[in-house]
Amino acid sequence: MELGNNLKKLRFDHDNISQQALANAVGVTRLTIHSIENGKFNPSTLLALKISRFFGLSLEEVFFIVDD
Amino acid sequence: MELGNNLKKLRFDHDNISQQALANAVGVTRLTIHSIENGKFNPSTLLALKISRFFGLSLEEVFFIVDD
DNA sequence: ATATTATGCATAGTTTACTATACTTTTCCT
């Protein structure tokens, strides 16, 4: 039971925004976005909500549970 | 900008389930639920999704951003 | 081809989520 996400695709669809630009938009560092994107971090709910809000999506459209 | 939640009310509506029972259901300790409920913890997205799933709600129906 | 920008990756440090335990206080039932 781990966390999956669509960040890479969403960044691409969203004007191909960079990890850095997304990081700036939600107030974290580029490494944090990178780590979330590559499944190394299970981000805080507040951060996940900020990211979802940035893309204009619900949290579940960005993050989801992967049962394994 | 902090995280708010409806846990107390949701537990009440959901058969008045205890903090301990909710903790067991999602695989954490009672203190973790207590701390989230009282705004001391900003839980991981995975845990927040598990809690939301337990109540049969979307994450946004349980957790939300409080702009302050 | 070379400069630039974006991404990947490593180390190390700080902060905070989460656990374990234990004690007190409140709530609720009979």
Place this chain on the structure above:
DNA sequence: AGGAAAAGTATAGTAAACTATGCATAATAT
């Protein structure tokens, strides 16, 4: 009123989120 269950609170420890920095590699443009 008395007892049990639930909730609040405290301390201390571990694990993981997040920062800072720096360098290597990949992609893009001129």
